Amino acid sequence: MKWLRKFLIWRMKHIRDRNFLIYLGIIVGVISGLAAVTLKGSVHYIQHWLADFSSERSYWLHIGYPVIGILLTMLVARYIFKDELGHGITNILYAISRKSAIIERTKMYSRMITSALTVGFGGSVGLEAPIVVTGSAIGANLGQLVHLNYKKRTLLIGCGAAGAISAIFNSPVAGVIFAIEVLLTDVTISMFIPLLISSVFGALVSKSLLGAEILFSFQLKDDYSFADLPFIIAMGIVAGLLSVYFTRTTFWVEGRLHKIKKPLLRAILGGLGLGILILFMNPLYGEGYNTIKDLVHGNLHDYLPAFFGENLAANPLIPILFFTAVILFKPVASALTIGSGGSGGIFAPSLFIGGVLGFVFASSVNLITGTDTLSVSNYTLIGMSGLMSGVLHAPLTAIFLIAEITSGYTLFVPLMLVSAIAYSTAIYFESHSLYEKHLALTGDLLPRDKDKQVLREINIEKVVETDLLKIAPEATLGDLVELVRKSKRNLFPVVNAKGELVGIITLDDIRDIMFDREKYDTVYINSIMHSPPASVSPHENMQSVMEKFEATGAWNLPVLDDGIYVGFLSKSRIFNTYRNKLRRQHNN
Secondary structure, eight states: OHHHHHHHHHHHHHSOHHHHHHHHHHHHHHHHHHHHHHHHHHHHHHHHHHHHHHHTSOTTHHHHHHHHHHHHHHHHHHHTSOOOOSOHHHHHHHHHHHSTTOOOGGGGTHHHHHHHHHHHTTOSSBSHHHHHHHHHHHHHHHHHHTTOOHHHHHHHHHHHHHHHHHHHHTOHHHHHHHIIIIIOSOOOHHHHHHHHHHHHHHHHHHHHHHTTSSOOOOOOOOOOOGGGHHHHHHHHHHHHHHHHHHHHHHHHHHHHHHTOOOHHHHHHHHHHHHHHHHHHOGGGSSSOHHHHHHHHTTOOGGGSOGGGHHHHHTSTHHHHHHHHHHHHHHHHHHHHHHHTTOOOBSHHHHHHHHHHHHHHHHHHHHHHHTSOOSOHHHHHHHHHHHHHHHHHSOHHHHHHHHHHHTTSOTTHHHHHHHHHHHHHHHHHHOSSOHHHHHHHHHTOOOOSSHHHHHHHTOOHHHHOBOOSOOBOTTOBHHHHHHHHHHOSOSEEEEEOTTSBEEEEEEHHHHTTTTTOGGGTTTOBHHHHOBOOSOOBOTTSOHHHHHHHHHHHOOSEEEEEETTEEEEEEEHHHHHHHHHHHHHHHHHO
16 A cells, blocks of 8 residues: 555654644544444434334334344344454453454444344344444554554544544533543543544534434423432432442343353344333333433323223323333343344443433332422433443443533532442442443453553563573482573473473572582482472463562562463563553653
8 A cells, every 4th residue: 555655654754643643533533423323324214114114014013123133133243244242342442451452344334234233123222332333443443554553543442432422412521531431541631632623523523414303412491409419319329229230130131141052042032032021111122212302201101001001001100110110121121132142232221221210210209299399301311320320330421421412511410419429339339330340250351550551461471481491300419500500590490201390499499509519419309399489370461470479479480381381480571571561651
């Protein structure tokens, strides 16, 4: 690609790195905005077409749509894109942590197609995560194309995520904060400008193409008073506990589905389970944003099952009980969708559950008190912020998102209070968000601690020392003295014929006898060797290795692969590598 080489040479001569990142941020933001508009429009088109098709035939078709959508998604992902779906943002975190911020090119468009099929056919998940994956993949691949390093590629991944969230909700501030809270572990002031620019351009593209047509927005009708404070605190606690329920239920249901080894059977069973839930609880169909809008405006009865009858539906307790059941089963529906092979995210389900929780909470208080004590619309919005804080562990994103989609900061104080309480309650029981929990269990989570982050980047295989001279356990002291003459090290691994490490010897072990020639043929190595204080696996993470060094006080530890001797790790060499990586990160 001669034109690219010429451009990069010209760029290095005429454009500073900081300005170049800003230009790239604009490109990523515009493309992410276009991706968001395209995906949203595609899903709405599919949903409207299916609604028109089924209205002329039977409502029961709505039950079969999710099965069809999940089956199509699974087949397209498996046989066309060769991709394992799962939680998209978890995959982005894994790419940052384990794959040097390199994301497959197919993810620039694959998640758009698969999520359009899943959500368009009624899958009970959201489009935010697929759009974030798309934007992040665009940023990562653009960074690779122009030969940026790991840190700058990671920044462009954040730019893609910020542009995507900003475009979906027309919320540029929330887009930036989401990228920082969820994806980027190390943010400096210089990184803010590309993030801001990308987020702004994502919102501009979405706003110019869509206006307010399909954006998720509200106009506040009611104010709040200081008398609401006890209820706001209670709402925060309930939202935090419900967040824990959401995380654990989703994790459990997906775990059960993954035990079904045949993908086709898993897709059919998961789709049927989702269809049965939708049969009894129609709000579980699709993203659920229309349900939230109707709850805010008081339109409830369209969602109540017909078998309730008009008299029963008129009872104010019935909607509360019905939507409480919706809250409890929404995590199951989302997990069935994703776990069975569908494509989507938990961003929208967390907002949906939070909104329904706010409606149930305020309606219950009003029913008990017999008056309109609480504003149902306000608490619907406050609940969305609380659940998002607890599930995603992103309280700032939740606060600013709801503030921006309501076009004002009237509810800013209750949003802050509910989000803080919900987040604190959730992390007491679950230290990791749902995005991070999968990676934390496998040891693939990039730590936010700077020291741990640098240690994680050190590969054991690149710092292991293999130049130590080995000696057999049946050798004599005389043989060891000959090795001492040849070696520049004071440590000798004792390795048997099978390649297994059976002990070690240091110069301190033989200092008193190494010059006594009478013992050269009578003293054997297996009688003077000793066991190392600990050993290290070549597949172990460096944080664990440093804990072993600290616990044993040793300066050298052997590396064993299933008992077979590989080499030694030196604490001094690790420190030197750590220092070099820290210096390179600072320079970049």
